[in-house]
Amino acid sequence: MKRILVAIKRVVDYNVRIRVKPDGSGVITDGVKMSINPFDEIALEEALRLKEKGIVEEVLAVSIGPADCQQQLRTALAMGADRAILVQTDAVIEPLDAARIFRALCERESPLLAILGKQAIDDDCSQTGQMLAALWGRPQATFASKVEINGEVARVTREVDAGLETIEVDLPAVITTDLRLNEPRYVKLPDIMKAKKKPLDTLEPGALGVTPVERLKPVKFEPPPVRSKGVMVKDTQELIDALRRKGLA
Amino acid sequence: MNRILIVAEHDGSRLNPAIAKCVTCARGIPDAEITVAVFAADPSAVAADAAAVAGVDRVVTVTHPIHANALAAAIAPQLTELAAAYTHVFGPSTTFGKDLMPRVAALLEAPQVSDLMAVESATRFRRPIYASNAITTVETVAGSKVVATIRIASFEAAGVSVAPAPIEATTVAALPATHTRFISVSSARSDRPDLQTAAKVVSGGRALASADNFGILFKLADKMGAAVGASRAAVDAGYAANDMQVGQTGKIIAPELYLAFGISGAIQHLTGIKDAKTIVAINKDPEAPIFEVADIGLVGDLFQVVPELERLLG
Numbered sequence: 001m002k003r004i005l006v007a008i009k010r011v012v013d014y015n016v017r018i019r020v021k022p023d024g025s026g027v028i029t030d031g032v033k034m035s036i037n038p039f040d041e042i043a044l045e046e047a048l049r050l051k052e053k054g055i056v057e058e059v060l061a062v063s064i065g066p067a068d069c070q071q072q073l074r075t076a077l078a079m080g081a082d083r084a085i086l087v088q089t090d091a092v093i094e095p096l097d098a099a100r101i102f103r104a105l106c107e108r109e110s111p112l113l114a115i116l117g118k119q120a121i122d123d124d125c126s127q128t129g130q131m132l133a134a135l136w137g138r139p140q141a142t143f144a145s146k147v148e149i150n151g152e153v154a155r156v157t158r159e160v161d162a163g164l165e166t167i168e169v170d171l172p173a174v175i176t177t178d179l180r181l182n183e184p185r186y187v188k189l190p191d192i193m194k195a196k197k198k199p200l201d202t203l204e205p206g207a208l209g210v211t212p213v214e215r216l217k218p219v220k221f222e223p224p225p226v227r228s229k230g231v232m233v234k235d236t237q238e239l240i241d242a243l244r245r246k247g248l249a
Numbered sequence: 250m251n252r253i254l255i256v257a258e259h260d261g262s263r264l265n266p267a268i269a270k271c272v273t274c275a276r277g278i279p280d281a282e283i284t285v286a287v288f289a290a291d292p293s294a295v296a297a298d299a300a301a302v303a304g305v306d307r308v309v310t311v312t313h314p315i316h317a318n319a320l321a322a323a324i325a326p327q328l329t330e331l332a333a334a335y336t337h338v339f340g341p342s343t344t345f346g347k348d349l350m351p352r353v354a355a356l357l358e359a360p361q362v363s364d365l366m367a368v369e370s371a372t373r374f375r376r377p378i379y380a381s382n383a384i385t386t387v388e389t390v391a392g393s394k395v396v397a398t399i400r401i402a403s404f405e406a407a408g409v410s411v412a413p414a415p416i417e418a419t420t421v422a423a424l425p426a427t428h429t430r431f432i433s434v435s436s437a438r439s440d441r442p443d444l445q446t447a448a449k450v451v452s453g454g455r456a457l458a459s460a461d462n463f464g465i466l467f468k469l470a471d472k473m474g475a476a477v478g479a480s481r482a483a484v485d486a487g488y489a490a491n492d493m494q495v496g497q498t499g500k501i502i503a504p505e506l507y508l509a510f511g512i513s514g515a516i517q518h519l520t521g522i523k524d525a526k527t528i529v530a531i532n533k534d535p536e537a538p539i540f541e542v543a544d545i546g547l548v549g550d551l552f553q554v555v556p557e558l559e560r561l562l563g
């Protein structure tokens with residue numbers, strides 16, 4: 001069966017203003033709203049559209065993390081994913097280990113595409129998709145804003161610093177999503193009910209031959225330096241005067 | 250001795266200014282020897298640029314026709330092979346570096362420090378997380394190579410050296426992957442300064458309300474010698490090109506002067522301008538969050554202020 005594997009990461013909701021713990025040991029996540037990483041919603045939407053076009057028959061949603069990730073996987077199933085896998089662990093999973101887990105699943109499930117977010121908005125690493133592509137020995141098309149599948153190849157438009165770049169990659173391949181690839185659909189209530197019956201399997205990283213390793217040790221967390229409040233001016237002339245005093249106009 | 254390999258970003262004829270910033274970052278590592286690697290179809294001009302950056306000890310070139318356009322899948326296996334002799338492998342935190350470096354890190358089985366903003370030792374670094382709402386210090390485990398993307402807004406560019414570094418052509422056994430092919434790139438090229446390195450940036454948000462209206466910002470920018478940026482809302486609405494987006498998921502910039510017109514100041518936008526020396530905000534809503542970070546604020550209608558500024562600056 002032709003399928004797409006989609007990564008679904010549970011992250012602190014983008015509307016939450018994150019705060020560092022007073023002892024510098026981490027950020028406060030207790031009682032904070034958690035959501036699907038916005039880029040992963042876009043990844044799922046793209047997979048669903050490719051399924052609706054008849055290019056694949058199945059969309060598989062995968063999350064790595066604690067048992068609570070089931071919430072985000074249920075949302076993914078309600079959006080339209082056919083089945084889900086939670087690779088359950090309470091360990092800190094660095095991108096290289098996340099990529100090893102995804103590689104093991106790609107080898108087992110042989111997807112036509114693995115679609116991940118270009119970055120997770122918590123750690124902002126922007127690594128996992130590229131690492132998966134390297135380990136799986138397949139092409140990568142990162143920061144995608146347009147995807148076309150033509151038989152054995154995908155033509156992908158990428159948002160790069162210079163503008164828009166188009167590349168062609170042989171399938172299977174890894175794609176990471178940028179914001180303008182699509183606008184994810186809303187979940188409808190009946191779909192939430194239906195999603196409860198869809199399969200959600202749980203397994204441990206060990207079952208995929210992966211033992212998470214700590215390679216980057218967090219030493220401390222700090223709040224960023226705050227900018228001191230500036231001055232208000234009342235009109236354009238005062239603005240220009242203020243700029244001139246700073247030598248900026 | 251720490252041996253640092255920096256991969257050159259270039260357009261085939263010129264070295265990207267981000268590389269001189271990566272060199273400054275690398276110089277912060279104690280006892281560093283710095284090599285710049287150029288992958289190109291014809292590396293001569295770019296290698297000469299790299300050799301002239303102060304602090305660079307050596308430039309190595311790898312020539313292959315596939316490197317006429319930078320493709321991560323083509324460069325990664327070759328860069329990985331070169332990396333064997335180094336302790337650190339650095340690239341800029343641009344779309345080029347963000348695409349390439351994790352692929353190299355995975356091949357090296359090394360961790361990557363993304364958006365490295367400060368060096369504390371050869372193994373200890375600082376980087377922003379949660380859209381720069383927290384800064385974390387990380388330590389790499391002993392014996393591991395360090396791969397990093399360098400947050401270019403955090404470093405000044407290294408100067409020009411008096412005696413250029415030696416340039417060596419090298420060959421590698423690893424073949425570039427051919428499963429990825431470059432087709433085209435379209436950019437709204439202009440003779441305006443580059444957004445990522447400009448000293449002054451004029452930026453507009455949703456309030457501009459149309460692509461035509463953005464024209465008033467371009468006029469002002471041209472008068473000031475500034476680059477033009479935009480919020481995501483403005484890009485999504487089609488008022489501005491995607492490569493103009495500033496913020497967590499766009500460009501992170503550190504100009505001397507950032508002028509924000511009709512931008513509310515969402516945290517994702519502010520992430521991109523935290524290192525600007527002076528932020529000026531013009532917004533008709535006195536409660537707009539952008540005023541909390543602005544050095545100079547003006548409550549007013551941008552459609553009145555922009556033309557006035559243009560006239561009075563004349």
Ligand SMILES: Cc1cc2nc3c(=O)[nH]c(=O)nc-3n(C[C@H](O)[C@H](O)[C@H](O)COP(=O)(O)OP(=O)(O)OC[C@H]3O[C@@H](n4cnc5c(N)ncnc54)[C@H](O)[C@@H]3O)c2cc1C
Pocket residue numbers: 007008009010011026029037039040062063064065092093094095098115116117118119120121122123124125126127128129216217218
């Ligand atoms: C002390 C400490 C505590 C930490 N606590 C947490 C924590 O509470 N919660 C947390 O999320 N991280 C935590 N992390 C970070 C975590 O270990 C990884 O470093 C980080 O999640 C991976 O980076 P990223 O998500 O930014 O990856 P990126 O490379 O930016 O992710 C890109 C894409 O990869 C996919 N992806 C990545 N990881 C997963 C996943 N787990 N499941 C599904 N898809 C995925 C998604 O599609 C995502 O959009 C902690 C780190 C440290 C050091």
Ligand SMILES: Cc1cc2nc3c(=O)[nH]c(=O)nc-3n(C[C@H](O)[C@H](O)[C@H](O)COP(=O)(O)OP(=O)(O)OC[C@H]3O[C@@H](n4cnc5c(N)ncnc54)[C@H](O)[C@@H]3O)c2cc1C
Pocket residue numbers: 014038039121453454455456479480481482483494495496497498499500510511512513514515516517518521531532533534537549550551552
């Ligand atoms: C995952 C994720 C990533 C994101 N990444 C980015 C990013 O990289 N960059 C980014 O910018 N955003 C990003 N965003 C979006 C961000 O949250 C905001 O939605 C966006 O920045 C808002 O853009 P804006 O300020 O132009 O629009 P608005 O928030 O709508 O603000 C418009 C402002 O214009 C003012 N205004 C209206 N008319 C006038 C006038 N005539 N004169 C003066 N002022 C006027 C209003 O008072 C208002 O403050 C991201 C969001 C998510 C979820």
